[in-house]
Structure formats: structure tokens, C-alpha cells
Amino acid sequence: MGLNDTVSAERVHIGFFGMRNAGKSSLVNAVTGQELAVVSDVKGTTTDPVKKAMELLPLGPVVIIDTPGIDDEGELGELRIKKAKQALAQTDIAVLVVDSQIGLCEKDKALIEEFKARKTPYIIAYNKSDLGKKEADENAISVSAKDKTNINELKERIASLAKGAKSEKRIVADLIQSGDTVVLVIPIDESAPKGRLILPQQQTIRDILDSGCTAICCRDTELVQTLDSLAKKPKLVITDSQAFGRVSKDVPDDIPLTSFSILFARYKGDLAELVKGAAMLSQIKDGDRILIAEGCTHHRQCNDIGTVKMPGWIEKFSNAKPNFSFTSGTEFPENPEEFRLIVHCGGCMLNEKEMQSRIGKATQAGVPVINYGIAIAHMNGILRRSIALFPDVLKILEQQ
Template sequence: LPLGPVLITDTPGFDDEGTLGSLRVKRTRQILNKTDIAVLVTDATRPIDSSEEELISLFNQKNIPFMVAFNKCDLLSDITAYTFTTDKIKGLSESNQIYVSATEKININELKEMLGKLIPSDESRVRLVGDIISHNQTIVLVIPIDESAPKGRLILPQQQAIRDILESGAYAVTTRETELAELLSKMNPKPDMVITDSQAFELVDKITPDDIPLTSFSILMARYKGFLETAVKGARAIDTLSDGDKVLISEGCTHHRQCGDIGTVKLPNWLRKRTGKELVIETSSGTDFPENLEEYKLIIHCGGCMLSSREMIYRMKCAIDAGVPFTNYGVAIAYMKGILERSLSVFPGMI
């Protein structure tokens, strides 16, 4: 294949019926959430059926580049007599469908070439912070060093932010939240932006003058991973929670839990304080993301720095498919502290 290394997943049938069939259909929907390119193989000797039309509809809904391969074309008496289906099905045109024969090897090379043209670009159109700052600007990064911070190193979003700032020809100035006020009093001119760890959001908001843009590493990661708008909508579900509702707090890594851990200690406490409700908090970490999400009323995920964008979008889409609001640490904290609007103002058009 002209795609480089690939993982090929052969999904279960989408037209299965019964209890087992429903599970297979659900599994297919989940697989689509982490699919970069889809190939629908159908029988050229019959019209596209309703289940296949539904699959194509899902490809369109999930913005998955796709093609349709009409197999068994060797059984057709005259292949030129068959026209492509372009008028009834959205997203289907001559450019993304082809007649092939697996047994007679007809149009196999052409199919591969067509696949190569569907590959998504590797170039990310969004940077972590570099596209919202300018050359020679000064950016202050607030990095708490407490019992939950890793020993002897910075966490990945902090490293990425520093690198992106440097690549932009700007200046990265780092400090703890305990020294922020003193640092700002010594800076003339003022910094062009402050980026903080979400745990220190409330304090940093009070210290940082209103005329200095403020956001968090976690909010930057949500935009970078492609789910910021969903996270903002999901955070508003916090105020709809009731006694007994289940909330999933999920992390993408498996670091050692500390006494002041944000996922198991701080966020649950902030949630209960904000809502005044007796909530049932469940947690997951690493690759252990629950398959059955319907029982939850809200999912709060970490920034996802250890997960690929595809995996984060997969988890988000699984939540959406289950009808569960989905947000992340930074957005949820900013919402609960009443500073979400300020933290989003660094992104033109988000407010």
C-alpha cells in the first residue's frame, strides 16, 4: 500500500441482528471512531443495501475519508454497462469508488493508488501555542512544584509549550505560582500571555491583571487534540448533575498517585463543592477506558498529552455516541472557578 505502515481492521457485519448482532454493530461504530481511512467492500452484482448506506452515512458524520470497492466485477457481463452510484448517496463519487475483482486481480493496483490519495496530511494545522503568539513576545509559564509534580522533570505539555514558544522566536519565562506576583511586578513591559497549570488556575487568575491574556496548558491541549469546543459544552453539564450521578475521571497515563492527586482528590472535591451533590466518582487510567459509557452523566478527561490525537478523538466520540458530555481537566476547572470565558479569550472566535 502507498501509505506506509498501517493497521487494518476488518469490522464485524453491520447488518447483524439480535443481541449479539447489536454488540457487533456497536463495536463497529467504536472502531470507526479511531479510523483514518475506511474501505467499504461490497458486491458488484447487487445494489448497495441499506446497511451499507448507513455505513457511508457514518463515514460522512465522522469525517472519515472513504472509498467503496465493488468486488466480483468479473461476474458482470459488461462492466462498462454499470454506472457509478453518484446521485443518491452523499459523499460518493467517481473519485472514491472502483470496480475490482479479488480473484482475478482486476484494478487492484488502481485501488491501492486510490487509497494513497485518501491519506490524511501529516501536517498539523494547529500548534500548541505558536499560532496564537508572535515573534519577540514574552510568555509566562506557571508551573507548580508540589507533592503531585514529577520529580526532576517537567510534564510533557509544559515541555511542548516551551519548545513551541522558542520555535516562534518568543521568550518563555517560567515560575511557580508562589513567585508569580513578584515576577509580574518586576516585568516591564508586561508579559503578553500567562499560561498556567490548571491546578493553580484560581490563584493565578487573581494575581494576573485582567489586561494580560490567561489560559492553561490543559486548555491548549484540548484545542491541540481537536476537542476544545466539545470540552466547553461538556463542562456546562457540571451544573446539571444530581445526587447519585456517576462521573468518570479518566487519565491517559499511569503515573503513581500522590496524596494531592488532581484526578482522584482535587477534582472530586471541586465537583462536590460546586454541585453540592453526592456524586459517585469513578476513575480510569492508561489504556483502561471503559467500553460502556452510558451509565455516566459526565466524563472529565486529562489533557491527553500521552495519547495521540486519534485516541483522544476516539474517546470523545465514544462519549458522544453514548450521549455523555465530555470535557477535560482544564476546561472543567476553569468553568467551576468562573474563569472559563477569560481562559478562552486567547482564541479568537471561541467566545
């Protein structure tokens, strides 16, 4: 990723779905103007979803996802279908590609139901119009990847769907006003990446700057002197959740304090659902199955927390020996009901859609779900203070 690129998780994700040989890959190539995807008349050529971040006019920064056909057969086929479903979890806007010579089949209709259930805006692209045109209705467009017919029109339709698809949620901007000062506490320990800040910290600083506010960063060890040096009381202190215990002692009670994880839980996930789940931590017994889910596969800091620290903290807090399972990257159980609790990472590499979809799966299965920051805050007895900024969520905690 180049330094000036839009963070992938912040881009509108456009997924192309449909039957094998409908022309998904050809249409992806026509829309992007690049040979992004393998086109083949052998069915089932695309095996894994292919993802690419790019600028797509008139939309701007997007991620294009080309998926394998949903009608794949055999064991390998099942895996491909599963991967296509995982791609759907990240998709902000879906393009259902249909071979106009064949028309909508049952599997296409099932996909449409799936789009609706996930509230994913979609458009049907009847492809291969060069072979004979299918009259397109309101939700559809007739295109030819081969002749490049109606490709610009398709892009415009996708762009207009995108307008409503990305939420207007902000990380902190709605909590502060131009002129405010915000203090960010960023401990630099062995788990901090060398020479840089992590994504949630960068994004929070940017959101503060965009709001015409001042961001002051310090380590936990310099927090007291930093606060003492300020002529004006900061509007808010945001800390790394691992330092929350110490930081909460150093920040006077009249200054609101929260953590990056709480802010990101609100930004990408569902803070109320996540806070509700925290109570389960106090009910864990020997042998209870707990899933620790991470959004990325390569983040050393998270790995450390997820596979080592978090299980240790939970055992200590619950005074029990639960049974931990771990997933990472795009893996996430379709049916998580076997778990008593799901502890998810902050999800800095996942887009909002995916985070919402995971929380949705868990709550539908009746499984409480929390994130690292909320777990840490709860186990240190400081959850209340870290969500005091959000009265509606605080109410939920008090009602438990």
C-alpha cells in the same frame, strides 16, 4: 517511543476495516511492507485491533490500525466488533477492504454509512484482483495483496485523502506573533513525572518555538520573580490548571492568562461545547451519575486527578454526593445518556478525531461534557479569565 518520534496522537491514523477474510491483514502487510498483522484463512484470526506507528511514504508519520472483521459471530465476535468501532473513532482515513470475488455486502454498506456519518474520508480496496478483477469506481481501487498489484497506487490515494484529513489547528501559534514572549507555569510537585515534562507542555513549547517566539518556563513558586525580571511584558501566560488559582493572583490583569487544558480543549476538542458543559457543575445533586473518562491507562498524574482529586473537588463544590463512574484508555460508553455530566481528561494521548468523537457522542446524547481544566477553572471561579482570550467562547459563557 523513540525520542525523535512523532507523538502518536499527532500522526494520521489509517484504519483497515471490512469482513473477515477480505484480506485486511494481508493488505496491511503489503502496504507497510512488514509482517505487522496475522494473515490466516481461518476466519476471525485478528481479535484486537493491531496498531503500529510507522513512516509510510508518501505520507510520513502514520499509525496503521488493522481491525477484526465486522461480521464476527458469537459473544467474542460482539466484543471484536465493539473494538473495531473503537478503532473507527480514532481513524482519520478508512480503508474498506472488500473481497472482489464477493463484492460489497450489507455490512460493508453499513460501514460506509458509518464513515460518512463520522465524516471520515475512505477508500474501498477491492482485494484479490489476482482472482478476477472488479471494475473500481471513483472511490475505489482494485488491488491484490497477494501479487502486490496497485499497492503503491493505494498508498498514494490514501496520501491524497490525508491531505485534507488532518486539521490545521495549532496549540498557541495563532495567538502569538514572532518575537513575543510566553511564560509557562509548570508546578513541580509529587505528581510531576521524574526528570521530564509532560507531553502537553513539550508540545506547547515546541509550538511557541516554531512561531519564532520565546518560551520562558518557571514553577508557580518562581512566577512573580520571573515576571519581575522580564523587560518586556509577556504576550501570554499559560499555567498548569491545578495552579490556576494561585497563578491568577500573581499575573497582572492586563496580561492574558490561560491553561494548558484550555489550549488543548481548543486544539483537540471543542472548547465551546466544553465551556457550555461547565454550568452543569453547579446543578449536581445527590446520586447524579458522573462519568470521569481518561484517555490513557498508565498516567499516574492523571489517575490521581481523575479517581481521587476530581471527585473530591466536585463533591465539595456541589455540596452533594454524586455517583461517580470511571473509564480509561479506549473505553468510552457508546450511549452515555445515563450520565448527568462527563468530565474528561485533557486527552493528551488521544488524537483529535477520537476526542471529537467522544464529545460528539456526549452532545448527541444531550449530556454536558467538560474537561479537567475547565472543571478546575469553573470550580475556582476563574473560567472567565482563562477563556477571555477567546471572545466567541466567552460570549457563550456570558449567555448562560
